[in-house]
Amino acid sequence: MTTAYAIKDTILDVIGATPVVRLPWLSAQLGLSIHAKLESLNPGGSHKARIALGMILEAERRGILVRGSQQTILEPSGGNTGMGLAMAANVLGYKVLLVIPDNYSPEKQKLLRLFGAQVVLSNSRRGNNSHGEMAMEMALENPSYVMLNQQRNPANPQTHRLTTALEIIESFAERPVECFVGGIGTGGHITGIGETLRAQWPQLRVFGVEPQECDLFKNQHAPHRIQGLSIGLIPANLNPDVLHGMVKVSLDECLAMARQIMAHEGISVGISSAANFVAISKLAGELPRDACVLTMVYDGVESYLSYFD
Numbered sequence: 556m557t558t559a560y561a562i563k564d565t566i567l568d569v570i571g572a573t574p575v576v577r578l579p580w581l582s583a584q585l586g587l588s589i590h591a592k593l594e595s596l597n598p599g600g601s602h603k604a605r606i607a608l609g610m611i612l613e614a615e616r617r618g619i620l621v622r623g624s625q626q627t628i629l630e631p632s633g634g635n636t637g638m639g640l641a642m643a644a645n646v647l648g649y650k651v652l653l654v655i656p657d658n659y660s661p662e663k664q665k666l667l668r669l670f671g672a673q674v675v676l677s678n679s680r681r682g683n684n685s686h687g688e689m690a691m692e693m694a695l696e697n698p699s700y701v702m703l704n705q706q707r708n709p710a711n712p713q714t715h716r717l718t719t720a721l722e723i724i725e726s727f728a729e730r731p732v733e734c735f736v737g738g739i740g741t742g743g744h745i746t747g748i749g750e751t752l753r754a755q756w757p758q759l760r761v762f763g764v765e766p767q768e769c770d771l772f773k774n775q776h777a778p779h780r781i782q783g784l785s786i787g788l789i790p791a792n793l794n795p796d797v798l799h800g801m802v803k804v805s806l807d808e809c810l811a812m813a814r815q816i817m818a819h820e821g822i823s824v825g826i827s828s829a830a831n832f833v834a835i836s837k838l839a840g841e842l843p844r845d846a847c848v849l850t851m852v853y854d855g856v857e858s859y860l861s862y863f864d
Contacts, residue, residue, distance in 0.1 A: 580819035585839040599638040601854040607639025609714030610703040623648035629700040631690035634663035641670035654690040707791040715747025731756040742793025749797035767803040783827040802834035823855035
């Protein structure tokens with residue numbers, strides 16, 4: 556039996572090895588060859604399952620976490636990392652306490668609680684990093700909690716260097732990627748993937764995506780509704796040298812693009828995933844015709860249905 560069809564020991568063994576698909580309709584519209592790595596097909600429904608497991612395994616390796624101990628993992632998360640942590644914690648024997656901004660999707664909050672996570676809401680009016688600040692306060696008050704801190708944890712980009720990026724290189728063995736587009740939240744995936752792909756393909760251009768209200772390079776952060784992007788600070792895990800530029804997108808553009816991708820490509824995309832495709836559409840004029848472009852579908856639309864009311 557081939558490895559792909561072998562029986563896995565736990566759901567954690569299914570994380571990664573996600574497929575890459577070409578988007579024929581959008582490619583024709585923009586005169587590019589556009590591809591997406593479907594990270595939404597990971598267990599837990601997003602690319603964050605990778606780093607959730609990666610951070611736990613690294614903490615175990617360092618003796619900070621002990622499997623089966625029921626230690627409490629504390630994390631500020633907008634939802635997807637929290638989902639990955641809750642899923643992994645259930646299998647590995649930990650408890651999870653998540654701090655989430657109160658303006659994040661109620662669907663995700665409900666789902667996290669169904670997975671057994673304790674969810675605490677932060678006041679989003681205190682800024683885009685209100686959940687991070689609240690989690691730090693809780694960590695100081697509860698020294699037994701283990702805060703993995705995806706914003707600063709080097710296991711975040713390292714997981715993508717060792718898994719996601721290598722999968723991409725294998726997928727594009729016959730034609731190199733010329734442009735990679737990704738959103739910036741913690742900075743982990745665009746750093747880990749961008750560094751590794753640029754080492755493999757030196758001519759690769761890497762662009763980050765941010766809400767139109769924000770400016771990463773000017774350290775300007777403002778409230779916005781594109782969950783997962785621009786978390787209110789320049790993340791420690793971000794290597795800005797990997798970026799060739801930033802592309803601004805609006806929520807309305809993302810919602811319209813999500814509808815188009817689902818209608819024409821049959822792919823369920825969340826808001827930050829749709830933002831990547833909006834950014835590609837804005838970059839199309841400065842890229843060579845038929846350039847090979849890669850982005851990520853981080854998660855599906857299912858957690859954002861209230862945006863479409």
